[in-house]
Amino acid sequence: MNEFPHGRCTLVGAGPGDPELLTLKAVKAIQAATVLFVDDLVNDAILAHARPGARIVHVGKRGGCKSTPQAFIEKLMITAVREGETVVRLKGGDPFIFGRGGEEVEHLREAGIECTVVNGITAGLAAVTALGVPLTHRDHAQGVVFVTGHARTGVDAHDPTDWRGLAATAHNARLTLVIYMGVAGAAHIEHELLQGLPGSTPVAVIQHASLPQQRHIATTLEQMSGAMAQARMASPAVIVVGDVLQGLQAAGVPIDAQRQRGAG
Structure with missing residues (x-):
């Protein structure tokens, strides 16, 4: 110090x-x-x-x-x-x-x-680790992108996130997307990401990562916002999008918008 x-x-x-x-x-x-x-x-x-x-x-x-x-x-x-x-x-x-x-x-x-x-362990890393899957895997993802779902507002606001461009890049470069503060804008994020990613892309939403009250849903991109609303997912939560989540099936967590279970 x-x-x-x-x-x-x-x-x-x-x-x-x-x-x-x-x-x-x-x-x-x-x-x-x-x-x-x-x-x-x-x-x-x-x-x-x-x-x-x-x-x-x-x-x-x-x-x-x-x-x-x-x-x-x-x-x-x-x-x-x-x-x-x-x-x-x-x-x-x-x-x-x-x-x-x-x-x-x-x-x-x-x-x-x-x-x-x-430094401290960031929620985006802890969240997927708690589900037993990685952020990168040589068979599914060559990298990871941390992005905020809550853009700066006010007179000094920046341009909004180009979700469509990000989706196309994630698809072509095989990247995992980790979205912080995205609960409120989930429907918009889903719509925009679908312009560049398949609707079947796996998604996990993890609330209260690493805490005893942690809960999550495993779903697909085309069902993401509906599944979040049905499960009443709320902040603080991390949204993870990408094929690395195919490992959830191997870990015993089905990609199913109708199911949720505690973890951690």
Whole structure:
């Protein structure tokens, strides 16, 4: 952890939820912190590693819920470091995979604060592992794409995701698609992906990956949004699309939109 004249800051990936998936480096950083700024999806059990007397500040950010403004979180972090605190920004999954960790590091550096980052296991990896299948397999997929289903909005919004182009690329290059924050836009994503991928392409939707309450459905792309609605799948959930999921059958999980079962 790099020293600031008064304090220091570390962005720590808390992983997908299961506290046993924390890295040793993450545990050490949490234990050293005098103040922790904690995202909403971080398992409370992880906070048991905090030292007695450490200040824990919940700064939840979840789609569709009341969130702490990002600028305010960054201001809190900078102020705490300047006051001499050992700061840990505890983020679900990995700080640099759809966690806005990159934005936070940029703002800290603009304030003259160098920040160390400790990686965490991202939900997209943990989700398929819990089902007993890989993200890549030489017989089915040559690579994997992590993509957000929730594009940036507002005056500085970027162009929407080109799902049709992504589908065509995934089909031609044999790629697995891992879609974060895609529940709300599932019907649109399904329609667009069908322009470049066969309707029979296997899909899995995993909610609460790695936690005791994990649940999932296994279906096909042409049935995805209907199956999700029928099963009442909700955030936080990861959508995985690709032929690597053919392995679900070998693992005893049929590709069947009518069935769901717990895992993990």
